[in-house]
Amino acid sequence: METSQKASSLINENGIRMDGRRLDELRPTKIEVGILGNADGSAYIEQGKNKILAAVYGPREVHPRHLALPDRALLRCRYHMAPFSVEERKSPAPSRREMELSKVIREALEPSVFVEYYPRTSIDIFMEVLQADGGTRCASITVASLALADAGIPLRDLVAACASGKVEGHLVLDLDDAEDKKGEADVPLAFMPNFNAITLLQMDGMLSLEEFEQAVNLAIKGCKQMYELQKETLRMKYVAVKEEVAEE
């Protein structure tokens, strides 16, 4: 009985993907907060094979000083992929893609932070991808937002991100690397559920207008699921603190 899929097909006749997921199913995700002792806030995510660490330092003095803004905090983001995170060793020097993603992630997180509360300071966010398998910018936004919350920085809302796209004619959620590379389109999206606001929306590939609208709605659904996971992770952190305090 032939149970394996053809080598060339990513989605089989029953609408099941290579890793056994349905078209609208997120990869198994595990998130932790507060894992780095030196950072003001930190979080770690494993989404499928993605492994990403985020650390937040701040609000703190801006160095170099001339970059300080008089009325608000300066948000600085660094998205970096470890050389061993991808199939072919990646040079540790920042690539154009990493610089673009750093900017785009900063713009996705900025609307959520009350930067006006901390003039003349900087809030530095570092995201290190330890293993990459597609959708790292979305996972990075999700984990960076949690690290900001872990640092105690006042936020309007958490930002959750998820990518949808089109693979072999089907609309799918949370593409992994193989689906991203071979698919027809990839739509990463970041969302603040309390405001019903999209803070990141990119598209790579080709989609008709209707398909694009469907992809956006699907990605928003994925974001809402990530959001519940983020809230639960934060809640667990305070349950642990409560238990510690109760023991004393």
Next chain:
Amino acid sequence: MTYSMVAANLKQKQIAQALSRGKRLDERGLTDYREIRIERGIVERAEGSARVHLGKTEVMVGVKIDKGEP
């Protein structure tokens, strides 16, 4: 004296007192290691990987193998 100098001075005295009892600040003996934890294969994508905890220090290493010219 600035705050940091006062704190550093006090810490110095604390360390000296602990040493006179043959201990370090975290109650370790003079020749005791901090807790060591080693894990292998933490990044499946890399040909080799490991993570080592030495007390609170944590180091993660990945090894990639490829043919090519140096």
